[in-house]
Amino acid sequence: MKFMIALLVMGILTQNFTLAKFLGICPFLGVSKKLNTAVGMSLAVIFVMLLATAVTYPLNMFLEAHDLVYLQTIVFILVIAALVQMVEIVLKKYVKSLYNALGIYLPLITTNCAVLGVVILNIDNISAYSAYGFGFGHAMVSSFAAGAGFMLAMVLFAGVRSRLETADVPKSLEGLPITLIAAAIVSMSFLGFTGIVEGMGLL
Amino acid sequence: MNAILIAVATVAGIGILAGLLLAILSKVMAVPVDETAQAIEEILPGANCGSCGFSGCSGYAAALSSGKTTETGLCNPGGSEVSAKIAELMGLAAADVTPMTAVVLCNGTEDVAERKMVYEGVASCKMAAQLFGGEKSCIYGCLGLGDCVSRCPYHAIKLCGGVAVVDYELCRACGMCVATCPKKLIELIPKNKVSAAVLCKNRDKGVLTMKECKVGCIGCMKCVKTCEYGAVTVESNVAHVDPDKCAACGKCADSCPKHVIEMLQFKA
Incomplete structure (x- = not known):
C-alpha cells in the first residue's frame, strides 16, 4: 500500500511527466489555453495511458518470452496508435463536443511521447522496483499517476495562461516565448517537491 | 532465420489484429453523415x-x-x-437579403474628443470601459482599443485616429462587432442606398456634450425640423436617423451645427 502511494506521489509531483520529465510538451502548450479543453485532453490522455499499459504490459511478457524485446518501441507505438484511433471513434460517436474541442490534438496523442514514455517506464520499473514486487497493478497505478500528473500540469498551466492573456507582456515576448518562460517557471516550482517521497518514508 | 520470422509474424500479427479491430469498430460506431x-x-x-x-x-x-x-x-x-x-x-424559396453594413456611430477622434485621464491598462475596450467608462470625457464614445477590430472575421474594421472605422466594402454584416462593442456604438444599416447617419451616441445634455467633444450631438433639433421625410428623431438628447425613411437629401447634414451627421456613401 505504501508503495502504491509512493508511486502516486512520484507520478503526480516529484517525477511529473510534463514538468520534470518534459514528456508530452506538445499538448501541454497546445491545448492549455482553455481550462475545459485542458481537462478534456488530460482525461483522454489518462484513459489512453491506462488502456495502453493494460495492453502493453502483457504484450511485453510475450515479447520477453520470445526474446523480442528489441521490438518494444515499434510494437508499443503500433498498439498505442490503434488505441487512440479507437478512442477517437468512440468519442466521435458519444462525446461529439469533446471530439470537436480536442480537434487535431486527439490524433496527436498517438505520437504523444508521454504515453509511450509511461508504457516503457513501466516496463523499466519492473526491474528497478523488483524489491517491491512491481507488478501489473503497480503499473496501472503508476500510469494513472502519470496521467493525473499531466492533468495537474495542464490545469495549473491553463490558469497561468489565462492570467497571461491580460498581462502586459513586452512586445518581443508576446505569444509563444512568454508561454515557454511561464512553463519553465512552473516546471522549476515543481522542483520544490524533490525528496518528498523519501521524506515521508514511503520508499 | 527463425528469429526473423517470429519477429515479422509478431509485428504483422499485431498490425493485422489492430487493423481488423479498427475496421469493425468504425463500422459499428459509424456516425451517419448528413x-x-x-x-x-x-x-x-x-x-x-x-x-x-x-x-x-x-x-x-x-x-x-x-x-x-x-x-x-x-x-x-x-x-x-x-x-x-x-x-x-x-428546393425552397430564395429570399432577398438586404445587404447591410456595420457603422460605428462615433466620430470623436483624439483631436476633437476631450480626455479625462490617460488610460494605460490592458488594451481592451471591455476592460477600459469598466474603469470610469474609459479614457474619454464622453462615456458614450468609441474607446479606440479595437475589441471590434480583433473580433471582425473579415478584417473590415480599422482604428483611425482613436476611433474604429468600418470598411463598408469588406463588411459582411455578421454583427459580431455589434455584440462586442461595450459602448453599443455599432449598428447595422442597409448599404443598398445612400443614407444619413448621426455619428454620435452622446445622451448627455447639450451643454455637457459641448464640453466633452467638439463633434458631439447636442440634441438641438435642427435636423428634425429640416427633415421633410420625418426620418430624424431626437431621443435622450441625441438624434437618430431611420434609414428606411431617409431619402438621402442631405439637408440634415447641412443643417447640423456640430457636423455630426454624415451622408454614408456605399458603392453598389
Whole structure:
C-alpha cells in the first residue's frame, strides 16, 4: 500500500511527466489555453495511458518470452496508435463536443511521447522496483499517476495562461516565448517537491 | 532465420489484429453523415458568426437540412447569393437579403474628443470601459482599443485616429462587432442606398456634450425640423436617423451645427 502511494506521489509531483520529465510538451502548450479543453485532453490522455499499459504490459511478457524485446518501441507505438484511433471513434460517436474541442490534438496523442514514455517506464520499473514486487497493478497505478500528473500540469498551466492573456507582456515576448518562460517557471516550482517521497518514508 | 520470422509474424500479427479491430469498430460506431447539411455548409461563408440565430454555420446547415427552418435568407454575410444557392439545393424559396453594413456611430477622434485621464491598462475596450467608462470625457464614445477590430472575421474594421472605422466594402454584416462593442456604438444599416447617419451616441445634455467633444450631438433639433421625410428623431438628447425613411437629401447634414451627421456613401 505504501508503495502504491509512493508511486502516486512520484507520478503526480516529484517525477511529473510534463514538468520534470518534459514528456508530452506538445499538448501541454497546445491545448492549455482553455481550462475545459485542458481537462478534456488530460482525461483522454489518462484513459489512453491506462488502456495502453493494460495492453502493453502483457504484450511485453510475450515479447520477453520470445526474446523480442528489441521490438518494444515499434510494437508499443503500433498498439498505442490503434488505441487512440479507437478512442477517437468512440468519442466521435458519444462525446461529439469533446471530439470537436480536442480537434487535431486527439490524433496527436498517438505520437504523444508521454504515453509511450509511461508504457516503457513501466516496463523499466519492473526491474528497478523488483524489491517491491512491481507488478501489473503497480503499473496501472503508476500510469494513472502519470496521467493525473499531466492533468495537474495542464490545469495549473491553463490558469497561468489565462492570467497571461491580460498581462502586459513586452512586445518581443508576446505569444509563444512568454508561454515557454511561464512553463519553465512552473516546471522549476515543481522542483520544490524533490525528496518528498523519501521524506515521508514511503520508499 | 527463425528469429526473423517470429519477429515479422509478431509485428504483422499485431498490425493485422489492430487493423481488423479498427475496421469493425468504425463500422459499428459509424456516425451517419448528413450529406445535405454538408453541402449547405460548403455554400455558407463559414464565419460562424451566429447572425442567423443558430450555433455557427454547421448549426444553420443542420437546421436547414433537417427541416427545422425553411428560411434560406438568414445568412447576412452570404446575402442573396448564398440564399439563392441554398434555395436551389433544397428546393425552397430564395429570399432577398438586404445587404447591410456595420457603422460605428462615433466620430470623436483624439483631436476633437476631450480626455479625462490617460488610460494605460490592458488594451481592451471591455476592460477600459469598466474603469470610469474609459479614457474619454464622453462615456458614450468609441474607446479606440479595437475589441471590434480583433473580433471582425473579415478584417473590415480599422482604428483611425482613436476611433474604429468600418470598411463598408469588406463588411459582411455578421454583427459580431455589434455584440462586442461595450459602448453599443455599432449598428447595422442597409448599404443598398445612400443614407444619413448621426455619428454620435452622446445622451448627455447639450451643454455637457459641448464640453466633452467638439463633434458631439447636442440634441438641438435642427435636423428634425429640416427633415421633410420625418426620418430624424431626437431621443435622450441625441438624434437618430431611420434609414428606411431617409431619402438621402442631405439637408440634415447641412443643417447640423456640430457636423455630426454624415451622408454614408456605399458603392453598389
